[in-house]
Amino acid sequence: TYFDPGDDDRLVVIAMGAVFTLGGVGTVGSHLWQNAKAREAHRGLDRSGVRANAEVVSRKRIWVGEVSTPADDVDLVVTGPGVTPFSARVLTEDVGRYETGTVVPVDVDPRTLLFRLAD
Known part of the structure; x- marks a missing residue:
């Protein structure tokens, strides 16, 4: 053109x-x-990072995006060796995977408390 x-x-x-x-x-x-x-x-x-445990203390179903995709808003309490216990929140598309009371492994940096779910 x-x-x-x-x-x-x-x-x-x-x-x-x-x-x-x-x-x-x-x-x-x-x-x-x-x-x-x-x-x-x-x-x-x-x-x-060190391996720690995160216990699910609450979970709430929410809808995100323009097409209303379901997601779970999960509150966690993270504890482990050398890690000061702290609470965190994760938004996950694995709907129904994290029920209240479930303990899941996480990797945590003890200095910054940066973490990720470790499946």
């Missing part, structure tokens, strides 16, 4: 092209940076 803007519109087309290009590059760069930070957090848990 060929588009030949008039003399009055040429600068607008060039400016909008630059804005969309820079916005796209910024968006892609932001996603790459966030993914790198998440991978580093997981590597940190692999290096300095």
Whole structure:
């Protein structure tokens, strides 16, 4: 295709092209940076994390998204060796998997209390 803007519109087309290009590059760069930070957090848990237990103290079914996808809002109490007990909340799409009273394994960084469910 060929588009030949008039003399009055040429600068607008060039400016909008630059804005969309820079916005796209910024968006892609932001996603790459966030993914790198998440991978580093997981590597940190692999290096300095300890295995602990999380007891499910409550669970509530909620609906998220525009198409109303079911999810469970789960409250946990995390305890383990070298870990100060703390409470946490997890939103999971594994509906019905975490019933009240269930104990699930987690990996926890004792310094930051960053954790992940360890299946």
